[in-house]
Amino acid sequence: MRVALIPLAIGTLTTWLLAGPFSTLIHTTFAPFLAHAAEEQSHGIAPALTTLEMVAEVVTAPATLIALAVIALGLAAWWWRNKLTAVSNGLRWLGNIAAGSFGFEAVNSAVVRATQNVANALRATQTGYLNWNIVGIVGGLILVLAVVAMGAAR
Numbered sequence: 686m687r688v689a690l691i692p693l694a695i696g697t698l699t700t701w702l703l704a705g706p707f708s709t710l711i712h713t714t715f716a717p718f719l720a721h722a723a724e725e726q727s728h729g730i731a732p733a734l735t736t737l738e739m740v741a742e743v744v745t746a747p748a749t750l751i752a753l754a755v756i757a758l759g760l761a762a763w764w765w766r767n768k769l770t771a772v773s774n775g776l777r778w779l780g781n782i783a784a785g786s787f788g789f790e791a792v793n794s795a796v797v798r799a800t801q802n803v804a805n806a807l808r809a810t811q812t813g814y815l816n817w818n819i820v821g822i823v824g825g826l827i828l829v830l831a832v833v834a835m836g837a838a839r
Contacts, residue, residue, distance in 0.1 A: 705736030
């Protein structure tokens, strides 16, 4: 598994270098089909960016800044984890609720039980004979086609 992960890791670490050349390739490929820059803007085609410009655009995006802030808060909380034990103890109730999956597991279990009960109740309608099942399917198909034909005749 490690051998397979090595080329993936190398590709992950180096493919960002292709962002600028790829942007230029896309721009030069589609630019001849458009008359001028105003038409490019109306079609949503941005001018070609270099790799450095693209990195700067991604790093300064609000979503990136929010993600970096959340990561910084997580690292700070881990760094000062001994000083934050009072906060941790105060939020223990929330941890217990989260450990119980916020009650979603109870809802999921109820849905599963209801589905199993309905399936067991419908099991009596299953004859086990393939010929009768096919007759039922064909009969249902004929009924649906008859209803569609009657609706189309109106």
